Amino acid sequence: MKRLLGILGAMSLVVSSPSLVVACTTKERITTPKLDKELAKQLLVAISGNKDLANIDFGSIFTDAEIEAVIVNMVNELLSLQYSYDATNTLYKNLGFEEYSKNTIDKEFKSKYNIESRTIAENKLFEDYTKSITSTRLDYWAIRNNYNLNIQNETDVKDINGTEFKVSSANKHVYIGDENTIWSFTNEQGVESGKTYSLPTIPQLTSEYKEGSNSVFYVKDTSGTMKNISSKTALYLRFQDYFESKLLEEINENLLTNAYLKASMFDVKTTNESEKAPFINSSSAMFTKTQTLTETSINESWKTNVKMVWTLRFDVTQNSNIKAINDLIKKAEGLLDQSSGALKNGKEINEIYKVFENSEDIKPITDSKTAYDSYFGLQGYQGLTIYDGDTSLGDSPISGKTYESKVKSWNKGAGIVKSSSENFLTVDSENSNYADLVIVLPIYMIELLGGSDESKESYYKIEGKNGENESAPIKFSNTIGNETVYLDRWNNSNNKSLHSKDVAKLAKDSTKQTALLNQIMYGVSKSSASSELAKTIIYSKYLDKDQVYYAGLWNKIGTYIKSEDDKDE
Incomplete structure (x- = not known):
């Protein structure tokens, strides 16, 4: 057409x-x-x-x-x-699902498409805002640069439980905690009389990531009912004008490649039970550019090009501080493999942070150059890196850093990147008064798609237009001859140490899983080969x-x- x-x-x-x-x-x-x-x-x-x-x-x-x-x-x-x-209609047809209208794009699809497309920019906005808190808040910057604040247009969003609803400028404010406190700065135009105004703190922005805590942000739907929303959704609505006119425009070209990458991730084949199911397309750039899926020997481990990186910064003006920090980490029994820096099985990266939270004397300093991430709510986030060999796909957030080469070559599970056999800290090459504790979380696509879940409940699913009423879990294989080939390899003893409790948790949260898949997709779309192929096919x-x-x-x-x-x- x-x-x-x-x-x-x-x-x-x-x-x-x-x-x-x-x-x-x-x-x-x-x-x-x-x-x-x-x-x-x-x-x-x-x-x-x-x-x-x-x-x-x-x-x-x-x-x-x-x-x-x-x-x-x-x-x-x-x-x-x-x-x-x-592409979605073709996939649904091949799976035997009910298709969308062929004559015009259904509103339901467009709403879902818009929500998913926003996730890439939402991640960036979360990082930018948390970084801005220690300098000039994005609220003030937006006003100075002629961007309107708060809800501007009728928009479909999801509440904290994933239920979709509409908001509009008739109820334009984001609320913090309850209906009486509006996200607003002093003397901001349009604040309702009798209300308290406040700008969110880091603890409020990250509250939903703490065990047993919920998001503190609310908006009113078009009927005036209060709805609990995530901090990322709250940020999107607070900065809707800037988000839609600036952030989304910056990723438009890559959305074309994203569309192609998503459509090519899976092939529909007939299973051994004569049912139609989505199988992994091992030729898709979403796999060839991100991780290995085979090994040449039984002792060889898989490798991934995708890693999330955080740094905790410490003042080491006194050399004795370096020894004290290393000693504190070494005392955290059962947390790390002391020689490699890798977390032991079943441990999470936030446990590294807790080592310093529980210390009275040794604390990381506030680093205005780093953000909080939108998946775990942890400070010091540098970003997501994707290296194809020595070449970064897109701009690497750690380009030129002292520890960049060590992150590239890291082939273990999550952990701390050591600068030497005895030192967990990496001294800043530009200012030796500071040193970073570099934390890396490798992301394997097979695990993000649910491959570490023995119960199979978090296996990635292709959902039909009616959601869970029509769904097909993926097969972790590229061939009908062995429908579990990638699961078998991932769970081999040689790859067991690569399993991450953090990534397995993300796989069980469909919202975060989709957001991270989209972010990886966006990174892969920076590959010129992927971009040119997508443009050729779609144009x-x-x-x-x-x-x-x-x-x-x-x-x-x-x-x-x-x-x-x-x-x-």
């Missing part, structure tokens, strides 16, 4: 660069076009379905380069949604270069479009 092509072809108009060219009677590319702003407006309306875009004044808002970027982003956004929709599926020529966008879109003639060549 070439829906976008049909819309543009019907216009019978020619747009100059950097907008669209519709050239149905010629196969020559226009190389010296002039921008037609009125058609650019019509194009944006046609792509987005939003008639309000016809009122944009390009002359005062955009330069030619910005118009080009807007159109490319809009095309990518539309095609990401359409490809995801079509070729929906756009026809014999009818549509993107004069100003040819290098960004047109060169990826392959016709049947190209395939024959």
Whole structure:
């Protein structure tokens, strides 16, 4: 289906660069076009379905380069949604599930798609906000940079239990603790009289990660009922304007590759019981770029390219502090393998933090350059790293750090990266008065998909349009000959030490599992090979270069479009 092509072809108009060219009677590319702003407006309306875009004044808002970027982003956004929709229907058809409408994109699918797409930017916002608390709060920065605060549009979100509901600007505030305390700073415009205003603290933002605690954030749905939401959802709604106009726009191009990566993760095959089931596609970049799935000998362990990294910073102006910190870690019996730094089986990374929480004398200092993570709520988060060999996919959050090479080569379970056989600390190469305790959590896709769960309850499932009423757990295999081949390998003695209680817990929380899968997907989408393959497949599926020529966008879109003639060549 070439829906976008049909819309543009019907216009019978020619747009100059950097907008669209519709050239149905010629196969020559226009190389010296002039921008037609009125058609650019019509194009944006046609792509987005939003008639309000016809009122944009390009002359005062955009330069030619910005118009080009807007159109490319809009095309990518539309095609990401359409490809995801079509791929989902194909998957449902192959599994025997009820399909969505073929004529138009269902609202239910679009809502689910939007919520999932937001997870990547939500992680970044959580990290940015927790980092900003020790310097200039994002609340103040947003106002100074002309972003509105609080809920701006009617939006679908999920409560803390995963139930979807709607919010709108009619009840625009986020509440902390109860209805009487509004997330707001002093003298912020629009605060209701008689209410208390407050900005959230780190303990409040991370309360839901503590055992036995819940999120303290609430919003009112469109009927005025208070709903308990996660801190990530609260941040999204507090900064909705900034989030949607800035953060989401930054990832639009990668959403196209994300759509392709997600659609290619699994193949539907017939099981030994003659049932249809999703099997792992071992050729998908989501596996080839992230971890090994085979070993050449019985004693060889799997390796992963995906790792989460935290650092706890200490003042070591006095050399005696280094010895004291190392001694404290060594006294934590049963926590670590003292020689390798790896956590012992059944231990969690937050237990490393508890070593210092329980100490009266030795405490990490506040590091304004690091954030809290949105999966475990732990301080000192550097970020998620994905290395393909020595090359980082995208910008590495630990690029140039003293410990980068050791994180790259870390092939054990979760633990502390030692700088030497005797030292758990890594001294800062730029300021020797400080040293970092580097904590690494390797992420194996097989474990994140539920492979460490003997009960099989947290196996990743393909859910139908009606949720749990239609679902199919994945098979940890790429072949019908052995439907548990990857489970068997993962649970071999050579890989047992790689199992992580932390990742196994994430696999049991579908919201966090989906968020981390999407973040890994986003990282893999930074691979030029994955990106180019996705663009070639998706652009070729929906756009026809014999009818549509993107004069100003040819290098960004047109060169990826392959016709049947190209395939024959």
